[in-house]
Amino acid sequence: MANYKAGDVIRLTRNAVGLTQEELSDGICSVETLSRIENNRHKIKRDIYRRLMERLERGIHDNCAVCMGNDMSLLEEYILLEDTLSKREYDISKQYLAHICERISDSVVDRQYLKRVRALVDYELGEISAQVFIKQLQEAMEMTIPAYESYLWGDQRGKIYPYREQEILILMGMGIAYYDVGELDKDIIIYEMIIRSLDAGYMDEKNAAELKLINLANLARPLGKLGRYEEALAKAEEGLNMAISRGYAHGLVELMMGVAVNRLKLAKRKESDEREKELMNSKKMMRQAYYIAVARKDIHMLKLIKQNIKYFFDEEI
Template sequence: MAVYVVGDFLRETRLRKGYTQEEVSYGICTPASLSRIENGAQKPGRLILEKLFERLGTENNLFNSFVSREDMELYSAIQELIRNITDDDVAKIEAQIEVVEKLSTNASELEHQCLYFAKGELERQREKNDEKAMKMYMKAIRITLPDFDGKNPLRNNLLTFDEIMIINAIAILHANGDDIMTAIKLDTWLKEYMEEKVVDGKMKTAKYPMILYNLSYWLGEESCHKEALKYAEQGVEFCIKYGNLAFFPILLFNKGGALAEIGEVERARKYLHQSITIFEAMERPDLIQIAVEWCRIHYLIEF
């Protein structure tokens, strides 16, 4: 059985996938630094190592980088902040921002990316200020993707999971601002990227259904109901296969809504009822009320 050190594994994975050092390291570290890491001449920090693995379309499940206690505390605090963002927990996001800021006084810009993203989430969710949120998202994404203009995909660039999350958040702001086509363009890019370049893992399981949900919803808003149905069905199948329960019922609801829009009312009723039943099992009366009212007003279906 072959024994690998992290540099060997990074280099062999990069070469097997046909990526250059410039593509993998862009915005994370210099190509020269990646070369030294691959050759064993430089020990990468934990966050840099994680982001390099993500650019290679995988997760760092094999290697740990031995770092100082301070670096480990900052890394752990950033991971907790990412979980808070994923959970949409505004109170915890705000509290964790303070923790990360105290630990990141001497940190690099890469460590600040998640911090800026979190501040953008606060502006969007708590302050309802999409303009300030967009400024924070763009400040975050341009740390590693300086050429991104917020509207046009960079299809030649490799992406980390943080970059995918931030770009998706930017797409949501475009949709909220009545620029749904730009939102669709950005999330279509992310969808195709994850299908082509990201190996199945816990991050793909968490993020890919979210993008399919957004696309099915936005396409429905644009009256592209057959396309919306296709993405909703794809999302439902993915959730069943990989066990994403968070997005399963809302994708079911989108599937039912798309079916109702194209006139397949009985099939629509089946999936809409399933989604509401799951909301009941999840003890989410807020979602039940929204779903029931939506069905009554938009599809003339009573539950």
């Protein structure tokens, strides 16, 4: 569960929607107070925060995590659901999801969570098309950011918006679908935008770093698919270095494969001795990724690694 710096969230949202400090603070607080709030030098009162966020069309419920209240059995099912999602055990995920749907609250953030997870599970089980998946995620996104598309490919594109963790996961789901249907330019735009937002520093460092390295791995895929191997390798290496230096396991296998595959693609352009060295190093990295995937019981990545070793080296593992 991510934590956020209120001042940074207000400042980044204000800049994204195009309001001045005078316009945002009018009738709520002084410009001087808002300036101190935005620079995290003033402890903001809840009522002031609510009014500022409402003027920015961001209700304070957007800052909340999925609410399980005091129902410990519901919390346990939520944890189990998240675990099955991380393991891609979508049949089991669907069972937990059905139980949670009957008991979770009717808050905006909870309804958004359910809509996202239900769409993801249905898509991964082949029960809905990529187009339907995208549409359902768009509807989920509009629950908290009605004008979100303007920050993706509209007139606000390029501006940094402080997306919440839940909203980032929705955008990542869209990226999956756009990749699957071959709309790689949209896929790249989404991941680049997420990474820019995470680099803005409004989210706690640990959660921002974990999300960033996953999105670096995601970004490397369409770049490589388009033959932009140098860029893909740079993103995968950046993420891999982050994962190793911080001791993060999540996303590690995907990043290792991103590095290995793009090195192999680039090796074809090198002289024979250098090419042979790259081939050996990449094969070694793929094997390391395989054994990590074995330890994590990641069936999806095990299958992918086997396919790549067979394709590049005509070997079995």
